[in-house]
Amino acid sequence: MIIPPSAIDEAGPGIDLTNQPSGISIQMSDPVRDLEYARNAVTLMYDLSGFENVRLLFKAMEYGDEPHEPPASPFGDAVNFDGVAVSGDGALWHEIQSLRSLRSDKFTAFNIDLSGALAPLGLAHGNAVRVRFCQYDDNPAPMDGFSIEGIALVGDARPPVLHLAMDDNGATPTVVDASEGLHDQTFIDPGGDPNTSAHSVPGVVGTALHFDGVDDRIVLSAESYREFLGENHDFAVAFWWKTNAPDPAVTKYVLFNRKDTENSFFAYTSQANMTLAFRFGTNEIRWVSKPWTGGADDAWHHYVFMRKGTVVSVYRDGVLGISDDNPENVLSLAPSDINMTIGATPGGNSASPGFVDDFRVYDRSLFEAEIQELAGAG
Numbered sequence: 563m564i565i566p567p568s569a570i571d572e573a574g575p576g577i578d579l580t581n582q583p584s585g586i587s588i589q590m591s592d593p594v595r596d597l598e599y600a601r602n603a604v605t606l607m608y609d610l611s612g613f614e615n616v617r618l619l620f621k622a623m624e625y626g627d628e629p630h631e632p633p634a635s636p637f638g639d640a641v642n643f644d645g646v647a648v649s650g651d652g653a654l655w656h657e658i659q660s661l662r663s664l665r666s667d668k669f670t671a672f673n674i675d676l677s678g679a680l681a682p683l684g685l686a687h688g689n690a691v692r693v694r695f696c697q698y699d700d701n702p703a704p705m706d707g708f709s710i711e712g713i714a715l716v717g718d719a720r721p722p723v724l725h726l727a728m729d730d731n732g733a734t735p736t737v738v739d740a741s742e743g744l745h746d747q748t749f750i751d752p753g754g755d756p757n758t759s760a761h762s763v764p765g766v767v768g769t770a771l772h773f774d775g776v777d778d779r780i781v782l783s784a785e786s787y788r789e790f791l792g793e794n795h796d797f798a799v800a801f802w803w804k805t806n807a808p809d810p811a812v813t814k815y816v817l818f819n820r821k822d823t824e825n826s827f828f829a830y831t832s833q834a835n836m837t838l839a840f841r842f843g844t845n846e847i848r849w850v851s852k853p854w855t856g857g858a859d860d861a862w863h864h865y866v867f868m869r870k871g872t873v874v875s876v877y878r879d880g881v882l883g884i885s886d887d888n889p890e891n892v893l894s895l896a897p898s899d900i901n902m903t904i905g906a907t908p909g910g911n912s913a914s915p916g917f918v919d920d921f922r923v924y925d926r927s928l929f930e931a932e933i934q935e936l937a938g939a940g
Contacts, residue, residue, distance in 0.1 A: 565715040567606040574602030585714035590697040591707020601642045603696040610687040612926040616676045616717035621669040625704045629662030642698035649692040650685040724786045724923035729768040730758035745786035765919035766802045773905040775915025780904040790925040791896035798868040798928045802919040805858035814914035821897035831858040838876040852883035864937040870927035880937030
């Protein structure tokens, strides 16, 4: 996945930058032939908090440029050198690739393991990792300077920490967790057959599980999700749902994570409408909610609850329903004494008739491209 920069900063008199679909291209050289040295630098900032196995790709060629080395790492923000450096805070920098003594007749291709470079430097995959291309010289091209093409960061989005694919088809009540966490869950059906094979139906991504709207539910174990809803923690909960029976004018819970004295979020149907809601506050309640009129329409829809910093959002079918930015939004959304439940309350009340597929919990926010990809699966 190509990771777009969240910010681009240019400093220097001799920079020509273009942003193309294949990546960023830069021409860097002192524009004045006066033997006075000029520093040209382009700093790209990236949010890498949701990625792993990140690589930095580009091609570079020089124009007879005289080499200038940086001091020993870490060095300051204003250092002049010919190379590529990284920083986690914009104050201390580490060179990860020299651009000294490149070829002047053809491009050299670079494929740098950025994740591997960050680790020994003590730098995390944070939300403000900076990559700087720097050139320092005293003549314009073609005497001095660099041409750098196709700058791009690529990486793998971190997988969900809980992934109930609902592809069980087994003579047991176990709902298998396909993520690395391996937190298998249990299908509860006190009034019928709890085995997942009895509830397996065609889904959007493989098979799905059917809830009868009487008492069927999956009560998630606390260790599989609760810490990811804690204070100041980004997260996302994504799933497919299809309501298969008309709802009366009462609340039927599709996803229950609600406590009326604590911050929480939940999804429910009522009068054939579908609503996703966040609840904040104790004395004065603040709601961030989005109802979809006619949303319980016997059709598959994809839903996302998400928090990124102080912003909470909900999506349906890849389209933003509502977004709210408030300092209060960073508070814990894991109510005490209850567990998140699919299809009903933990006790089996207010059960919603329908189907669930591809239920995921992430310990990070999702990227727009990911939301579109998940919703496009149908």
